[in-house]
Amino acid sequence: MASYTFRFDVVQQYFGFLVSGAEITIAVTAAALSTGSVVGLVVALARMSKRRSLQLPAVAYVEVFRNTPALIQLMWFYYCLPIIAGVNLSAAIAATLALAMNGSAYVAEIIRGGIQGVDRGQIEAARTLGLTHAQTMRKVVLPQALRRMIPPFVNESVSLIKFSSLVSVLGVADLTYQAQVVSTTTFRPIEVFSFIAVVYFVLCTALSWFARRLELRLAVSD
C-alpha cells in the first residue's frame, strides 16, 4: 500500500464511458421516482379510504415493499415476474419498475403522513365555513400537506439514487456497472470506485440543496 501510485488518469481515459453510466443512473432514478410518486399517491389514497376493501390491500402493499430487501425485489421483477405473467421485460424495465414500486411504498407513507399531519382544527374551520370536503382538501389540507412532504420526499429521492446502483446486478449499464467494467479492465478499483462515490455524493447533495431552497421559498408563511 505504501508504494501505491494513484492513476487517476484512468478515470480521465474512460470519462465518457462513466458519464454514459451516470446518465443511465439519472434516467432510471427519475423514471422510478416519477412512476413511484404516481403509484404512491394512489396507494396513499387507498390507504386513507374508509373502505376496508381498499385499505387492506394498500397496507399489504406498503408492508411487503418496505419489509423485503430492494435487491430481492429487483431480482423478483426480472427473473420471476416474466414467468408468472408471461411477459418479457428487459433488465432496464424490470429494474426501473422494481425501484418504482419500492419507492412508491415509501412515497405513499410520506403522502399519508403529510395529509394526516395537518391539524384537524384546520379541516373543522373550513367545514364550518361551508366548504365541501373536496374544497377543503384542495384549498386547505393539500397546500399545507405538500409543504410538510418536501423534506421526507427529498430523503426518499436521495435514497432512490443510491438504491439505483442495485440495477447493475441485472446488467443495466448504470454508473456502478460501468465502473465495474472499467475497474476490471484497468485493475484500478480504488481510483474508479472512489470517483463514482464522489459522483453519487454530488448528485445527492445537489438534490438536497435544491430541495432546501424550494423549502425556504415556500416557508415564508411560517
Next chain:
Amino acid sequence: MSSGAVSAVPAGGSPLATAPAVMVRIEKLSKSFGTLPVLTDIDITVHQGEVVVLIGASGSGKTTLLRCVNGLETPTRGRLWVDGEAMGVFDGDGFQPLPEALLNRRRAEMGMVFQRFNLFAHMTARDNITLAPMMVKGLSRTDAESLAERLLAKVGLSDKSGAYPSRLSGGQQQRVAIARALAMSPKLMLFDEPTSALDPELIGEVLDTMKGLAEEGMTMIVVTHEMQFAREVADRILFLHQGTILEEGSPQEIFSAPREERTRAFLSRVR
C-alpha cells in the same frame, strides 16, 4: 342587554312587539361517545338577537353541545333546528346526519370561532377571510377582498391584512377568525371558549369585539369561562352539569341568587 331578559322574550323585547323569531331550537338532544353519555335530554330555545352563554366545569358537555349545533358532532338522539331548518334527519327518536351538500349549506349560514383560532396557516389574514365567500358564495375576488378589508377594519386589524397567522398575536388571530366567520354573513355565531388559549392581556380585545357584535344584534351562543363577560353581555346563562342543563336564568339570577348548590359551588370556584 342583560337587564330583565327572560327566555321567552330576549333583550329589548316588549310584550307588544311581535316575539322575535326562534333561531335555534333544541329538543331532547342527547349525545354519547360510545357508551359514555356526554349530553342528556337537552332542551334549549335561542331567539334571534339573543346572547346565550354556556357555563360549566370542563367535561360538562358545553363544547359538544356547541359542536352539535353546526354538525361537527352528530347527536345520538333528539331534534335540532337552526332558523327553522332541521339540522338532521329525524327518524323517530334517532338523529341521522344531513346529506353533505345540505349540511354544508346550513353550515355556511352560521359562524364558529374556536378556542385555538384555527386560522389557515398558509394564508394571509385577508385570504383567510376571502376563501369561503369566494368558494362557497361565488363572490368575485374584488368583492371578497373589499369585504375582507371592511371586516378587518371592524375588528381593528386593517394593517394586518397581508400578515400570516404565525406573525399575529393570539388575540389578533382570534379577531381575524371572527372576521372570517362574519364574512359569510352568518345568522348565528357560535363561540367555543374563544379566549381560553389567550394570554390574559389579550383577552380584552377579543371580548370587546364580541361585545360589539352582541350590541349589533347578532345571535350568539358562547361557551366561556369569562364570568365578567357573561354578566355584562349575556341575555341568558345556562349552567351545564354532567351533560344536562342544571340551571338557567338571567345573569342576575345566576350570579346573585343561584338556586342550585352545584351552580353556587361552580361559581365560587371560577370567581
